[in-house]
Amino acid sequence: GEDVEQSLFLSVREGDSSVINCTYTDSSSTYLYWYKQEPGAGLQLLTYIFSNMDMKQDQRLTVLLNKKDKHLSLRIADTQTGDSAIYFCAERAERDDKIIFGKGTRLHILP
């Protein structure tokens, strides 16, 4: 079945890089997404990658996709206090177009 797994917590020092990892099970996934949720807010799409890409970079964000291992990662360079949030990995399956979310990784920034 469809499943997206990610670790629940990550602590990083301000200024360091954060790497949030995600694994998924559906090999027919076409798009993979990273969303950010700040307290009391809805979800904000940070970036997405199409399944035939290995890497996508957007300013401080780098997404790496290993399709063979069904592993997706989000690297945030020079992590700032404003990056403190819950980050959700999500996949969209080709066969039914549904978006399946992981349970989210809470990123905590240490001073």
Added chain:
Amino acid sequence: KAGVTQTPRYLIKTRGQQVTLSCSPISGHRSVSWYQQTPGQGLQFLFEYFSETQRNKGNFPGRFSGRQFSNSRSEMNVSTLELGDSALYLCASSLDGQGGTEAFFGQGTRLTVV
């Protein structure tokens, strides 16, 4: 351009009641999806509407239903509320709901069932 608007923001209901939540998508967007977010289960897909038709459905019981109007506004209804229905209900709108199209989320309706 106004964002996705969900009303009400907060709601308290008692078990057995029914509730209707509303979502107004971004102007021009035709796809509206609904999600339930709980601490234990995370974000779970409820259903997606496109041009007034339910295009996709998650694994929720029939107590959860929805509809979409000709102006793309969508409502979801939960009947015979249970304590476990307490959650943040999020709505997302996109132009056409297709893969690379960005989905914009509303701030959600926090439903508490007592």
